[in-house]
Amino acid sequence: MGAALLAPPPHLRELRRGLAGDVLTATSPGYDRARLLYSPRFDSVHPEAVVLAETEEAADELVAAGVGPAAIPARSPKICPSCTERYGSDESFCGRDGSELVTVN
Secondary structure, rough: OOOOOOOOOOHHHHHOOOOOOOEEEOOOHHHHHOOOOOOHOOOOOOOOEEEEEOHHHHHHHHHHHHHHHOOOOOOOEEOOOOOOEOOOOOOOOOOOOOOOOOOOO
């Protein structure tokens, strides 16, 4: 018998509305591939959702709205290996879970 599929939480359903793109959750086809980053060092990270914006404008709207790690510019020099939140170079620990930040090359 297969696993029961759960409806996404309200905040993710709201994010999907009007988005030029898709929001993938752990039960979505393609989630496992989309969550992987350039470095296998972060392969163990499983974010609540992965947003695939179809246009630059859609991505800009997400950043302007402060959605998740996208609220910090992609060129941020440090990242939390646990939750993938991005931080500036002057930070040492993640504000969410206390993990030591790693430098993004």
